[in-house]
Amino acid sequence: MDIYPPPPIQISMTLIYPYYKPGRGFAYPEYVSRYPPVNNFRVSHLKLELWIDFEGQSLRGFEEVEVEHSAGGGWVAFDACEMWIESVKVDGKDAEWRYDGERLHVRLDAGRCRVEISYRARPRKGFHFIKPDKANPDRAPQAWSQGETEYNRYWLPLVDHPSQKHTSEIIVYVPRGFIGISNGDLISRGSKDGWDYWHWRMDKPHSPYLISVVAGVFEEYGEEFNGVRLSYYVPPGYGKFYRLSFEKTPKILEFFSKYLDYPYPYGKYAQVAVYEFIFGGMENTTATTLTELTLHDEKAHIDFSSDPLIAHEAAHQWFGDLVTCRDWPHIWLNESFATFLENLFVRHDKGEDEFVYENIRDMDSYLSEYRDYYARPIVTRVYKYAAELFDAHTYPKGGVVLNMLRALLGEDTFRKGLNLFLKRYAYSVADTEDFRKVMEEVSGRSLEQFFEQFFYNAGHPAIRVEEEWRDSTRQLVLRFKQTQGEDSLPIYHLDIPVRVKTKSSDKEFTVELREKEVTHVISLDEQPELVCIDPRFEVFKTLELARGVEQHIKVLESDEHVYCRVLAARALGRLGGAKAVEALKRSVLGDRFWGVSAEAAKALGELRTEEAKNALIEALSIVTDTKVKRSICEALGNFRGYDVVEALSKILSNGEESYYVRQAAATSLGKTKKEGVYEILLRHIDTPSHASAITVGVLRGLAELGGEEALKTLMRYAEADKQSTVRAAAIASLGKFPGRREVVEVLRQYARDPNYRVRRAVVAACRELLSSEAIGILEDVAQNDVYEMNRRAARDAAERIRKSLEKGIEYKELREELERIKEENRRLVERVSILAGAIESKA
Ligand SMILES: [Zn+2]
Known part of the structure; x- marks a missing residue:
């Protein structure tokens, strides 16, 4: 049912365009292609005076919009949802207008004019009020907006499409002593009629979804970077942590300015950490909003870093804010770039190994969406809500593909292209074809095939390689086979680098794949010691190497490339055997890069043998890197036995240990299902930690453990007097308790909870429950949740359950x-x- 396109069309599409792969499972039957609106007018400036009533959780606004009507005048429409429109004037005179609850229609004469709108709003989304609650009685009040994708229309009338770029000016009126933050430069601040006001002006055009207002009580810190004012706002009491999160901001801005050869485009850059933010961060022009969960103490800093988030949002100031996607189907021009540039900063900051490993993990995260949910082209017009496009195809897949383009063109040419793209479309909008043409211009080569393969079609190449050494002829024979499935193109054109190392030589070749199967013969003086396919992981693909245990061990132990060692560790985790266990153990203990050690630990976990378990337990007492330790603890979740319980509870009970290592230990302890574990877990349930990491780990452990006591505890921690992160973990864990009426009842109740994190968790729990009662709850969320991301997730979950029930299997x-x-x-x-x-x- 949920295939795109619907079956009859698919048949004809397949016949006419055998090489077009629309994907599977993303578009529901009623979905249609979406195109940008046709507007015969343009907004050039928007000025808003906004009074924020924290008591009444409502807004009063007076807006002046400069509009130019290009045709002979007539009706224009502003997006304005669920407001009370009080008056509309055009150039100071009462105007002809009508309002239908979603759009405000105003009649204009031709040419330039100023539209004045007085309104009130009590937004259900797009603008959130945070006040003290049962869980946080001392919390300072805050209010914040979230415009992307189409939510600013819930708190100010505007033409809410990325292509309408204009300057803006916002005067935020707040209670005495509160701070009001918005885009651009601070023009003035003062007091008027019992309010404090903050007057901000953004004098460069930007897209309406990037308009932001944050208000509340904050501590402010700041510094200068190349004449740019950097401000960091944190909730009261968080001042002692701000530096750990924000200290790399100047380094990040400097790196992007240099890499792109384009200085930071604005006069200020503010970052504001707010409570209960619904995303990690939002790149509002010059005024990024971040989740408070990114603020952390010294102890969390051991294995938790804000740098990727800070770099991601900062990268958007160029890709997203300076140059914006013309329309949502091209959102990858914002998000794939931010993901990729974030990785480039990691390379600059921490080196090549970390960079490659980031790309590997991005690939993993795309593959998990591809396997468990759907496949779609990165650029598609077929969607219902723009928010649906913010997925693992847009972020990690696009990022890995961009890295491939960098390798294909060479870094210098690639950088020239990015620079030209930014210069040509600065303060304006661009689409995928604009970007392709710029890259063709700088490289002098056609990129149509590249873009067809990776942006306009779904799926990915899957490559299997067999290798053979022919001693008599001194030849290395490599057989490449493209094994991708139905929803990927049958044949990809790829250039794959291969590194071959013998005792006396070290050479790199490029294998051109243009057919389904390609055999490549390399003449060598002696048998190669190492053969590494795509050593720097520059080709977007999955790779399967038909090798034996001995060969994988050799690569794991002596190849210098992270990608090759990671693949070797993963292969050994499938092949197993005593030698594999020994090699993996050595890698856990001794690889020079933590990522490979962590992969080796995971591989040992996959093996599930007594030797693998012993290796992990022994390694746990030796390893000091917390990221590797965490992976060991996770891997031990695949084993039972009191020796595992002992090793893990030692970690969980050790107050010196990192929060996230203890979190993993708690969850895996639950998985052992051994007697006495409930008591151990309960002892640590309220241990204070960053983002309640330990509590969350314990709750997940209890869910794995099961039983009446565990369920009771989870229900207790789902209640409204706990932190939203804790509640979300407890509620999501309820999915492990099928067939319980009380579970269904609380999930039904929390499906309407005001907290977004809680409602997301309800969907996650129901998805696992796989019962018809869960479908009822999910349908309610799919119809009624204010945020489309959750509606879509609920619909997917309901569909999944329906399918499994339809199969007639008693789940x-x-x-x-x-x-x-x-x-x-x-x-x-x-x-x-x-x-x-x-x-x-x-x-
Ligand atoms: Zn982003």
């Missing part, structure tokens, strides 16, 4: 059966490995 039985088989299998594997050990020791 509960299936799940129990699966658990039983898994448990039996685990016991068998353990038994076999013990026996094998016994035999070995006898032999």
Whole structure:
């Protein structure tokens, strides 16, 4: 049912365009292509006076909009949702207007004019009031807006489309002592009629969704960077943490200015951390809003960093704000770039290995969306809500593809292209074709095929490589095969670098894949020691290497490239055997890059054997890198036994240990399902930690553990007097308790909770419950949630449950059966490995 395009069209599309791959599962049957609105007028400036009533959680606005009507005059429409429009004037005279609750229509004469709108609003979305509550009785009040994608229209009338770029000016009226923050430069501040006001002016054109207002009580810190004022606003009491989060801001801005050869485009850059933000951050022009969860103490700083988030939002000031996507289908021009530039900053700051590993993890995150949800072209017009396009295709997939383009063109040419793109479309909008043409202009080569393959079609290349050494002819034979499935193109054109190392030489070749199967023969003086396909992970693809354990071990132990070692570790985690375990253990303990050690730990977890378990337990007491430790703790979640309980509870109980290592230990402890674990977990449930990391880990552990006591505790931590992060973790965990009426009841209740994080968790829980009652709750969310992202997630979850029920499978039985088989299998594997050990020791 949920395939795109609907079956009859798909048949004809397949016949006419055999090489067009629209994807699967993204577009629902009623979805249609969306195009930008046709407007016969332009806004040139918007000035807003906004009074924020914290008591009444409402707004009063007086707006003046400079408009130019290009045709002979007539009706124009402003987006203005759920407002009370009090008066509309044009050039000071009462105007002809009508309002339908979503759009304000005003009749204008031809040419320039000024439209004045007085209105009131009590927004359900796009503008949030934060006040003290049961969980946070001392919380300072705050109010913040969130414009992207189409939410600013809930608190100010505007022409809400990215292509309408104009200057803006906002005067924020707040209670005495409060701060009001908006885009651009501070023109003046003062007091008037019992209010404090802050007057901001953004004198460069920007898109309406980037208009922002944040108000409340904040501590402000600041510094200068190349004449740009940098401001950091944090809630009261967080001042001691601000530096850890923001200290790299000047370095980040300097790096992007240099890499893009384009200085930071504005006069100020403010970053504001607010409570209960619905995303990680939002790149409002010159005034980024961030989640308060990014603020952290010294201890969290060991393995938690704000740098990626800070770099991501800062990158948007160029890609997104200076140059904006012309329309939502081209949102990758904002988000893939921010993701990729964030990775480039990681390379600049921490080196090549970290950069490659970021790209590997981006690929993983795209693949998990591709496998579990859907496939779609990065650029598509077929969607219902613009918010649906903000997914793992737009962010990580686009980022990895951009990295491929960088490698294909060479870094210098690529950078020239980015610079030209920014210069040509500065303070304006651009689409995918604009970008392609700029890159063609600087490189002198056609990129149509590249863009067709990776931006306009769904899917990805899957490459399998077999290698053979022919001693008689001194030849290395590499057989490449494209094995991608139905929803990817049948044949991709790719250039894949191959590095071949012998005792006396080290050479790199490029293999041109132009067919489904390609055999490449390389003459060498001696047998190669190492063959590394795509050593720097520059080609967007999955890679399967038909190699034996010995070869993978050799790569894991001696290849200098992170990508090759990660693939080797993952392969050993599938192949197993005593030698694989030993090699993986050595890698956990000794690889020079933490990411490979963490992958090796994960691979040991996949093996599920007694030796693998012992290796992990031993490594846990030796390893000092907290990121590797965390991976070991996660991997131990695949094992039972009191030795695992002992090792993990030692970690959880150690107050010196990092928050996130303890979090992983708590969750894995629950997975052991051993007696006494409930008591251990409960002892640590209220341990204070960054973003309640330990509490969250304990709650997840309790969900894994199961049982009446655990359920009772989870229900208790789902209540409104707990922090939203804690509630969300408790509620999402309820998905592990199918067939319980009380669970369904609380999920139904929390589906309408005012907190967005809580409502997201309800969808996650219902998705796992897989029952018809869960469908009812999900349908309610899919119809009524104010935010489209949650509506879409709920619809996907309901659809998934419906399908599994339609198959006529009684899910509960299936799940129990699966658990039983898994448990039996685990016991068998353990038994076999013990026996094998016994035999070995006898032999
Ligand atoms: Zn972004």
